[in-house]
Amino acid sequence: PPEETLAVIKPDSEHKEEILQEIQARGFTISRLKDTVLSREMAEEFYKEHQGKPFFEQLVEYMCRGPCTMLVLTKENAVQDWRAAMGPTDPSEAREKAPESLRARFAKDLLENAVHGSSNLEHAQQKIHFIFGDIDSMSIHDDA
Numbered sequence: 132p133p134e135e136t137l138a139v140i141k142p143d144s145e146h147k148e149e150i151l152q153e154i155q156a157r158g159f160t161i162s163r164l165k166d167t168v169l170s171r172e173m174a175e176e177f178y179k180e181h182q183g184k185p186f187f188e189q190l191v192e193y194m195c196r197g198p199c200t201m202l203v204l205t206k207e208n209a210v211q212d213w214r215a216a217m218g219p220t221d222p223s224e225a226r227e228k229a230p231e232s233l234r235a236r237f238a239k240d241l242l243e244n245a246v247h248g249s250s251n252l253e254h255a256q257q258k259i260h261f262i263f264g265d266i267d268s269m270s271i272h273d274d275a
C-alpha cells in the first residue's frame with residue numbers, strides 16, 4: 132500500500148518550484164501542501180531529536196527564518212524513496228555520491244541543505260500530525 136512521508140522545503144530556497152516539479156517527476160503524489168513560518172517553539176519541537184547537538188541553535192534559527200513549504204508525499208516506499216531523492220545531509224557528500232539528488236543540486240551547505248524528510252515511518256506519522264493536525268488527510272493543498 133502507498134506510504135506517506137513528511138517533506139520540507141526549507142526557508143530561503145530559491146529552488147522551490149524546481150523542487151516541487153522534481154518531486155512529481157520522481158513519482159511522488161503531493162497529498163498536502165502548506166507554507167508555514169515556524170515559531171521558535173515549533174522548530175525546537177520539530178527537531179527535538181537533535182536537541183543538545185552543537186548545530187541545534189543554528190538549525191532552529193534557520194528553520195524560523197522564513198516560510199517552509201510543508202508537504203505530505205505519498206507513494207509506495209515514500210519514506211525511503213524521499214530520503215534517496217534528497218541524498219546525503221552534507222551537499223559535498225551528495226555531489227560525490229548522488230549527483231542527481233536534490234541536495235547535490237540545490238543545497239547551499241551542511242546547515243542550509245534545502246530539504247528535509249522523515250527518517251522512518253513512525254517519525255513520518257508523528258511529524259505529519261504535528262504539522263497538519265487531524266484534518267481530513269484526503270484534502271489537497273491547504274491554501275487552495
Ligand code: CMP
Binds near residue numbers: 186190241242244
Ligand atoms: P535535516 O535532514 O533536516 O536534519 C537535521 C538538520 O540539521 C540537517 O538536515 C541540516 O540542516 C542540519 N545539520 C545536520 N548536521 C549538521 C552539522 N554538522 N552542522 C550544521 N548543520 C547540520
